[in-house]
Amino acid sequence: VLITPTPFAAVDQRPLEMLSALGVDCLVNPFGAKPTEEQMLDLVNDVDAIIAGTEPITDRVMANAPRLRLISRLGVGLDSVDLDAARRRSIAVSYTPAAPVPAVAEMTIGIMLVLLRSLHVSNARMHDGEWCWIIGRRISEVTIGVVGVGPIGTMVLRYLSALGVSDVLLHDVNPDPCLADNVPGLAFEWVTLDRLLAESDVVTLHLPLTESTKNLVGFDELMSMKDDAVIINTSRGGILNEDNLYEVLARGHLSGAGIDVFEHEPYDGPLATVERCLLTSHMASASVGCRVQMEIEATEEVIRLLTDQPLQGLVPESVFPSRRAEGR
Incomplete structure (x- = not known):
């Protein structure tokens, strides 16, 4: 599992503990800042899921991630994820809209x-x-x-x-x-x-x-x-x-x-x-309670994927650009 938001689990270690208890190998963002598209290309080669921030997850990034099955977005904004490309590649996309x-x-x-x-x-x-x-x-x-x-x-x-x-x-x-x-x-x-x-x-x-x-x-x-x-x-x-x-x-x-x-x-x-x-520096959701809730919800979705449980935070079809264009 690739974890790109930074910081992550800085206030509450439970998200990392939940993944560790399941025996999941975690690759935590090594850059200390939001990765660029080029940096993402190097990070995604061998991951099954991404706990994602606002870094670009483009079709090009997904093409470099043959094992990727889930993008679990920390927060509500989805403009950084190519949703239609994810659909074409059968990659699920979930988010945490209520938490922030x-x-x-x-x-x-x-x-x-x-x-x-x-x-x-x-x-x-x-x-x-x-x-x-x-x-x-x-x-x-x-x-x-x-x-x-x-x-x-x-x-x-x-x-x-x-x-x-x-x-x-x-x-x-x-x-x-x-x-x-x-x-x-x-x-x-x-x-x-x-x-x-x-x-x-x-x-x-x-x-x-x-x-x-x-x-x-x-x-x-x-x-x-x-x-x-x-x-x-x-x-x-x-x-x-x-x-x-x-x-x-x-x-x-x-x-x-x-x-x-x-x-x-x-x-x-x-x-x-x-x-x-x-x-201010994109910090409106950065309260302790909301941040911890977002991290836990995004992590729980990854655990559902890895344990073959139904995903609960999937982005609705109406949000996908192709569906909006079709008026659905």
Whole structure:
């Protein structure tokens, strides 16, 4: 079994202990960072399963892994895995979509609070010796737009309801008709993306990265937002165009942005020079409980494979690009 996420089992050794008890030989990522495609080619030759992070698992990588039977993805994002290639090669793909939900939703709320009160700006200036006093806005006094209302977006809405937020705009290609039952007491309205961007004070993105969401929010979309609005991306890099965001911020438009995910990671682009842009290193799911749960669930799926038990975390057919194109 190849284990690529790093760190892995750093907080809780149970995943490695579970594999060891079964007599499984484990190859742990030797690079200390996300492997490149070329590095993956050298790692996969003799493995039956991969406990995978966000490294590229392309058709080329799979072609170099004749024994590979399972890709057990640690987390929810699947843009790094060529799902259709896996199907053609009869390689199962599973994931852990529920585990990261509370941590990502909590961090999203935290970023909202930081941006609305400019805490990141005050902190930076205080560290530079400047007494910095900024008047901000309360979360219950603004209009919040949520783009993508899946499990994480729904959890964000529950937290917003608890914080007394009463003005919420939602956009999703498949609006949930049962959302009012899942988030009781929250007033919300389903709207077009254009209207959501134009009317929201806070925009938060919770979408998978697909062909249809790539660069979904670019220059024109950002410029259509309120001058003092903020935008948050804790979903996937590439949905929000980072170069366009920098250009918009450099013009003085938007009062802030909170970005946890980037098209190319580690990120070393110009947003790091913008004081009112809060940057974090793809860590929204990195709470102790959620991380351990993801690692254990991904490991349990590998054990099911190796002990001929039914897999429980298989990616649904509707997520595969070929099935989306067919409208299934």
